[in-house]
Amino acid sequence: MVSETDLIYGKPASRLVEGHPIGNGRMGMLVWTTPDALQFQINRVDVFAVNRNAAGARFPGRKHRLWLERWRPASLHLRG
Structure with missing residues (x-):
């Protein structure tokens, strides 16, 4: 339905x-x-420093580190 x-x-x-x-x-x-x-x-919303959120400034480079440390290995694992 x-x-x-x-x-x-x-x-x-x-x-x-x-x-x-x-x-x-x-x-x-x-x-x-x-x-x-x-x-x-x-x-x-509070991680990326490019946002106008003041809290984002506390995490410089976080986006890149997350990609390298977590998402890229996870992506490679899922692709086999």
Whole structure:
């Protein structure tokens, strides 16, 4: 059964700009697909120094470290 609040897609999002955003206002994720993988980008409002959030200045370089320490190895692991 489909309700008036259900989202229905005719095909998967194939580009980042077509991705489906999900989140809770503090942390969010954008999900899309490529021919061989499910892709996602995770963001948090208080981590990235480029935001106008004063708390972001406490984490210089955090985005790069998170990528190197966690996301890149996880991505490589998922790809096999």
